Amino acid sequence: MNIGDLTSGILAGKYRALARAISLVERDDPSTEALLANIYPSTGRARIIGVTGSPGSGKSTLVAALAKHYRRQEKRVGIVAVDPTSPFTGGAILGDRIRMQRHALDDGVFIRSLATRGHLGGLSRSTFDVVAVLDAMGYDRILVETVGVGQDEVDVMRAVHTTVVVTVPGLGDDIQAIKAGLLEIADVLCVNKSDREGADRTVRDLMHMLDLRPAGDRKQVEIVNTVATRGLAPGAGLDELAAAIERHRERAWTGEGGAARARTRAAAQVAELVRALLADRAERALAASGGLAELAAAVAERRQDPYTAAETILDEI
Amino acid sequence: MNIGDLTSGILAGKYRALARAISLVERDDPSTEALLANIYPSTGRARIIGVTGSPGSGKSTLVAALAKHYRRQEKRVGIVAVDPTSPFTGGAILGDRIRMQRHALDDGVFIRSLATRGHLGGLSRSTFDVVAVLDAMGYDRILVETVGVGQDEVDVMRAVHTTVVVTVPGLGDDIQAIKAGLLEIADVLCVNKSDREGADRTVRDLMHMLDLRPAGDRKQVEIVNTVATRGLAPGAGLDELAAAIERHRERAWTGEGGAARARTRAAAQVAELVRALLADRAERALAASGGLAELAAAVAERRQDPYTAAETILDEI
Numbered sequence: 001m002n003i004g005d006l007t008s009g010i011l012a013g014k015y016r017a018l019a020r021a022i023s024l025v026e027r028d029d030p031s032t033e034a035l036l037a038n039i040y041p042s043t044g045r046a047r048i049i050g051v052t053g054s055p056g057s058g059k060s061t062l063v064a065a066l067a068k069h070y071r072r073q074e075k076r077v078g079i080v081a082v083d084p085t086s087p088f089t090g091g092a093i094l095g096d097r098i099r100m101q102r103h104a105l106d107d108g109v110f111i112r113s114l115a116t117r118g119h120l121g122g123l124s125r126s127t128f129d130v131v132a133v134l135d136a137m138g139y140d141r142i143l144v145e146t147v148g149v150g151q152d153e154v155d156v157m158r159a160v161h162t163t164v165v166v167t168v169p170g171l172g173d174d175i176q177a178i179k180a181g182l183l184e185i186a187d188v189l190c191v192n193k194s195d196r197e198g199a200d201r202t203v204r205d206l207m208h209m210l211d212l213r214p215a216g217d218r219k220q221v222e223i224v225n226t227v228a229t230r231g232l233a234p235g236a237g238l239d240e241l242a243a244a245i246e247r248h249r250e251r252a253w254t255g256e257g258g259a260a261r262a263r264t265r266a267a268a269q270v271a272e273l274v275r276a277l278l279a280d281r282a283e284r285a286l287a288a289s290g291g292l293a294e295l296a297a298a299v300a301e302r303r304q305d306p307y308t309a310a311e312t313i314l315d316e317i
Numbered sequence: 318m319n320i321g322d323l324t325s326g327i328l329a330g331k332y333r334a335l336a337r338a339i340s341l342v343e344r345d346d347p348s349t350e351a352l353l354a355n356i357y358p359s360t361g362r363a364r365i366i367g368v369t370g371s372p373g374s375g376k377s378t379l380v381a382a383l384a385k386h387y388r389r390q391e392k393r394v395g396i397v398a399v400d401p402t403s404p405f406t407g408g409a410i411l412g413d414r415i416r417m418q419r420h421a422l423d424d425g426v427f428i429r430s431l432a433t434r435g436h437l438g439g440l441s442r443s444t445f446d447v448v449a450v451l452d453a454m455g456y457d458r459i460l461v462e463t464v465g466v467g468q469d470e471v472d473v474m475r476a477v478h479t480t481v482v483v484t485v486p487g488l489g490d491d492i493q494a495i496k497a498g499l500l501e502i503a504d505v506l507c508v509n510k511s512d513r514e515g516a517d518r519t520v521r522d523l524m525h526m527l528d529l530r531p532a533g534d535r536k537q538v539e540i541v542n543t544v545a546t547r548g549l550a551p552g553a554g555l556d557e558l559a560a561a562i563e564r565h566r567e568r569a570w571t572g573e574g575g576a577a578r579a580r581t582r583a584a585a586q587v588a589e590l591v592r593a594l595l596a597d598r599a600e601r602a603l604a605a606s607g608g609l610a611e612l613a614a615a616v617a618e619r620r621q622d623p624y625t626a627a628e629t630i631l632d633e634i
Contacts (some may be wrong), residue, residue, distance in 0.1 A: 009456060033624040034622075036622065036624055037622040037624045037625055038618065040622035040623070040624075041619050041622075043619070044619055055371065055372060056373075057563050128623075129322060147446070174393065177556065244519045254623070259617070262617040263610075263613050263614050263617040263620075264509065265617070266612075266613040266614070266616035266617040267609055267610065267612075267613035267616075269616070269623045269627045270609065270612055270613055270616060270623050270627050270630065271603050271609065271624075273623055273624060273627035274599055274602065274603055274627045274630050274631060275599045275600075275603075276627075277627055277628070277631055278595050278596065278598065278599040278602075278631070279592060279595065279596065279599075281595065281596040282591055282592045282596075283592075284590060285591065285595075286588050286592075292584055292587065292588065293580075295582065295587055296580050296583040296584035296587055297583070297585075298585075299583035299586070299587060300576070300579040300580040300582070300583040301579075302360070302361055304356050305353065305354040305357035305358075305589055306353075306357070306445075306583065306586045307353055307354045307357075307585050308354055309587045309590075310587050310590035310591045310593075310594055311594070312592055313587065313591050314591060314595070
């Protein structure tokens with residue numbers, strides 16, 4: 001399938017073209033850029049929602065319940081599960097299998113996991129790209145779920161409109177530290193497993209953390225209680241979560257403020273691409289540098305320091 | 318203090334020079350490279366031990382107990398706490414404060430936290446650099462602790478000799494997925510909080526996961542039970558953990574195999590530096606590019622696609 005056919009396939013909503021396009025993105029195929037440039041004018045309709053948070057917070061179950069909520073409204077839903085934890089194998093595939101079972105019979109939901117692509121910022125770029133393909137295909141809601149809790153997640157969340165940070169009652173100190181980092185990217189805070197003891201205290205703690213933000217940086221962040229294992233049952237909180245997401249979209253992405261935000265997002269994406277393209281050049285330079293092994297031996301034996309060795313390779317480019 | 322004085326200060330073991338050097342590394346000051354090139358020949362004596370694993374596994378307590386174990390042997394101990402979870406503020410500082418209290422009166426222990434430096438791979442580079450400074454200063458054991466569980470941690474662990482992956486009994490599915498990723502970088506597996514119910518099962522699960530590795534990739538990985546909150550008390554498992562770390566060092570880092578491993582580690586470090594230096598150039602290009610704001614507006618309004626915009630900026634370089 002050439003890029004022209006693939007572009008028409010995507011725009012016509014063909015599943016086979018979608019699978020093909022995502023596989024190009026994942027392989028970082030040289031033709032990816034042309035495809036994405038072609039479909040870019042058809043993007044911008046989907047609402048892109050990120051879900052991140054502490055391990056064990058039930059994010060996957062929450063994402064599945066949110067997908068069901070949107071399906072009930074007849075929206076087409078794409079789920080992108082981003083897994084930076086395993087650079088090799090395992091994590092992403094595992095998550096896929098678990099979630100696939102839940103939606104296997106519903107072709108209004110497309111689910112795909114992404115693991116690391118290449119080096120440095122690759123995950124964020126892949127996420128932007130896969131989201132763009134799903135957007136151009138006509139998916140109405142795209143849920144981006146991340147598995148880990150590091151810088152990768154923060155980067156990945158640049159690709160979404162609304163970031164939901166999920167936590168649960170009764171986690172330890174480590175988690176508190178993580179929350180402090182994730183709090184800053186949260187647009188909606190979700191206390192999942194709210195039927196557990198300590199849910200009220202978690203909500204109070206989060207409100208307190210929000211109050212501690214610098215006065216100049218106080219965007220409105222709603223806190224929602226959910227019990228995602230109850231799915232769409234009354235009291236599970238999914239309607240409230242979807243409503244809070246929708247209110248954030250109204251506040252943040254409409255009007256003149258929304259246009260300014262879209263420009264900031266585009267600038268971040270372009271900057272990321274510039275970094276990625278330069279990183280690609282670095283990889284090619286390293287692959288081409290016959291001197292790396294020799295320099296590494298000199299560094300290992302401390303005849304040469306790594307900084308001078310790196311400059312030597314750069315000079316070769 | 319000029320770089321010559323700073324170099325002599327480090328090699329003479331002056332605390333003030335150390336603090337100054339680390340602050341240069343953190344600021345990514347242009348003189349960092351020269352300093353690190355100067356001290357590099359004096360590095361290579363320290364044993365560098367990484368501790369990573371699931372949030373809530375008690376890593377900080379384990380690191381503190383391990384530091385006490387080495388202090389009892391009159392070793393000088395450096396602790397580097399790497400926190401990629403907060404790109405802004407919070408996490409690292411919080412962790413520092415907590416741990417500082419424990420060792421505040423013991424000047425044989427130096428503790429420093431590191432958060433993200435710049436972009437793309439910056440954490441791994443900062444870790445290599447801070448470890449090199451501590452190594453040149455004469456610290457015998459350097460413990461590198463990470464807070465998160467993502468790709469950043471995997472990268473950071475390239476800077477150490479022995480990676481201890483910490484887990485605890487009775488965590489959920491999400492954690493299992495994380496373990497699958499971290500398992501591949503583990504040299505020693507530590508089941509902390511082993512007084513909890515389910516510790517035996519966790520050990521069995523880990524053994525099972527080790528058995529599932531491809532036949533060609535079966536390095537020996539010991540599993541150790543600890544209860545780090547008991548510190549150095551008998552049965553806490555700290556002696557056993559330290560012994561397992563020492564056995565790994567003997568297996569992996571001595572003889573011809575050890576030399577080969579050191580060359581691989583040096584090659585990874587040089588490659589990382591090449592990437593980092595190129596990334597620095599990308600940042601400078603972006604900062605210098607007056608066209609970014611304009612291009613971003615065109616991308617946001619979908620008059621231009623981000624790939625073509627990125628190529629335009631790259632062409633300017």
